[in-house]
Amino acid sequence: MSDNKANHLLKEVMEIKQELGKSVVIPAHHYEMDDIVKMADFLGDSYKLAVDCAATEAEYIVFCGVMFMAEGASLLAKPHQxxxxxxxxxxxxxxxxIDAIQAEKVYSKLSNLCDREIIPIVYMNSYADMKAFCGKRGGTVCTSSNAAKIVKYFLDQGKSVFFAPDYNLGINTANQLNINKDEIVTVDKKLSFDNDSFSNSSDCKNAKMFVWDGFCHVHKVFTVDDINSFRQTYSQSRDGANSISVGEKNINVIVHPECSEEVVNASDYSGSTSMIWKTVKAGKEGSVWAVGTELRFVERMANEFKDKTVVPLRKSVCHNMSKITLAKLRDTLKSILDIKSGRIKDGIQLDEIKVAEEYKENAKKALELMIDIVESGK
Ligand code: SF4
Incomplete structure (x- = not known):
């Protein structure tokens, strides 16, 4: 798109947004494109966005992120929203x-094998059926910013945890909590098949964590070789003629915990997008940062923190986040304006995100428990 067209579109979205006033809020995830971020009322990781959405009174929440995030906002929405x-x-x-049918089958097989009560915890990156499954079984939701806190909350009560769908976040969380490897069992999809039984069932008896083997392809691509070659490149440039004036610890690698255990262990820091932002922001002037997460977010940090060198550990884009474009945001805002101003014929409805009735209560319960554990410091 030419700069002229892009500016025109930006202006158009701003005008419609202004006309809609306080009746609309736009939450946007850190991985969204810059133009979308410019239009956002709240920007953050999935936890921050869930909390911000739960607190807003705006009539319309136009979520710029992926579907599971919009579904989460819909679960926490008030009746008028x-x-x-x-x-x-x-x-x-x-x-x-993973879906709730698979989860139920696996959960009942594991419950028969484990001596401890198992609590299901699902990553925010899941659909309402999974959140409802957790709510129904006394479990909850977690995000990358609070996974350790949530898992610890249940382990401290002598319970075990069934963690899904992200294997890497599960294992990295277990490492953070110093859970021994022999207390962790990997659960693969086959266990949800009716006739499949657990090959290493004896490991389940005293296991503390059962971890599903899902992954994020955007974060799975980072390797320890990427880290080594970054460190090599920048330590050489430090010694070279055009050296960056940096001292010890000024060459840093920070990654998201959806990266593999090896990558997280080889990095200096690991955390949610909000934690990554804050850590790099607080870094010393002149420091160098390789960031292992979604490319647009890394590029935004590079533009924002000009006193540092911020580079992607590898270029990895979430193409689903890219589907939210300024033109589509304009169309969505316009449809709200049309409905509100009566320009649209009676009977035409907005294409709202609605969670199926059967999941609403338990999924909401699971989300509220997460917020309660985190906010009350339980
Ligand atoms: S694919 Fe990965 S980066 Fe994209 S929304 Fe899913 S978990 Fe996030």
Missing amino acids: KVLIPDKSAGCPMAEM
Whole structure:
């Protein structure tokens, strides 16, 4: 798109947004494109966005992120609120790696094998059926910013945890909590088949964590070789003629915990997108940062923190987040304006995000428990 067209579109969206005033809020995830971020009322990781959405009174929440996030906002929405997303096809492959039918089967097999009560915890990156499954079984939701806190909350009560769908976040969380390897059992999809039984059932007896083997393809691509070659490149440039004036610890690698255990262990820091942002921001002037997460977020940090060198550990883009474009946001805002101003014929409805009735109560319960554990410091 030419700069002229892009500026025109930006102006158009701003004008419609202004006209809609306080009746609309736009939450946007850190991985969204810059133009979308410019239009956002709240920007953050999935935890921050869930909390911000739960606190807003705006009539319309136009969620710029992927479907599971908009679904989460809809679960926490008040009766007068409507949640919309500019493109309903913005999904998340990781969230699709487990559903409640599979989870129920696995959960009942594991419960028969484990001496401890098992509590299901699902990553925010999941659909409402999985959140409802957790709510129904006394479990909850977690995000990358609070996974350790949530898992610890249940382990401290002598319970075990069934963690899904992201294997890497599960293992990295277990490491953070110093859980021994022999207390962790990997659960693969085959266990959800009716006639499949657990090959290493004796490991389940005293296991503390059962971890599903899902993954995020955006974060799975980072390798320890990427880290080594970054460190090599920058330590050489430090010694070279055009050296960056940096001292010890000024060459840093920071990654998201959806990266593999090896990558997280080889990095200096690991955390949610909000934690990554804060850590790099607080870094010393002149420091160098390789960041292992979604490319647009890394590029935004590079533009924002000019006193540092911020580079992607590898270029990896979430194409589902890219589906939310300025033109689609404009169309969504316009449809709200049309409905509100009566320009649209009676009977035409907005294409709202609605969670199936059967999941609503338990999924909401699971989400509220997460917020309660985190906010009350339980
Ligand atoms: S970055 Fe990964 S987990 Fe996040 S929405 Fe994209 S595919 Fe899903």
